Amino acid sequence: MTREEFLIEFRKRGALLAPAPSRQNIATTGAILQGMQAAMLPTALSEFYAACGGIVHGAGYIFGPSEISRGTKHPVPTIIDINREMSHIPALHGKTIFGRNDLFFFAFDAFGVSYMLDNLTLRPLRKYNDIYHAMTDCLAAGKL
């Protein structure tokens, strides 16, 4: 699946797509993640951020470099905030969380491999070589 196919699909499904952040913001985000025992941004996610700063689809979220504000609702935190809050958890060392829904977290490792993790035990339940496939599973479960 390409970035464009993925974005067209979720636009069609009525997801909220945040505006793309600046290149500088993406680079800074990658550098901060590297400094906190998380995995650095894989190329595919950097390219995704160049077109979209995160997605909300019901209870499914792809976190971006900037907060996603939603009027009076609590904003969706940044990928940095989410990973900073969880950086002390040994099971997440070497991984970066980039999405969540009511059942699972989604993370990538230093090799760019993505995982579906149980949201309470962080046990890997599924492995993805294609981050768009992982993002699709993450967001699809946001509207059950």
Next chain:
Amino acid sequence: MQLSQASAEKIMKDMCMEDMPLISMQPTPHQMPADWFTRYKKARHSFMQSLGESIEELAFMNLSQEEFMDLLMGRALPANTSIRMRVPICWGGEISPDNMFMCSTFPHSQNIDRFIIGQAGNETIWLPAPAKKIYIPAHTAGGGEGGNATEDRLAQMAAQFAASRGME
């Protein structure tokens, strides 16, 4: 490190959920039934439809009319809300609306995940157990002074909901 009730409550307090009751359990991994996902989806919809009896909590969620109707008809959750299992399915929790509660995704559901993950490997796990179907922290549920806007809004919504269900 094993948490005492006091230390678990302290963590919840630090997450601004000091009014969240906690229960303890000894987690034992359970085999997930093969049809768990289908049953989970069905239970979520039933849970949403059962929220008509939580009208007081719904009033504090400041929902639009459309969100309110979608929720009670079991069609869609309002933005920034999560449905959580009281006892997780993987630890033997029943896949039933009675084992569910609703709260905001950010910050509450995300913080509850962190609270439970932080207890990994412990013999006893503390789990949030809100008294009602919808958890709204006490500090956000305080009413304003005077006015009947909430009451009017509720009456209007209740009438519309009843009409859509063919009730009198």
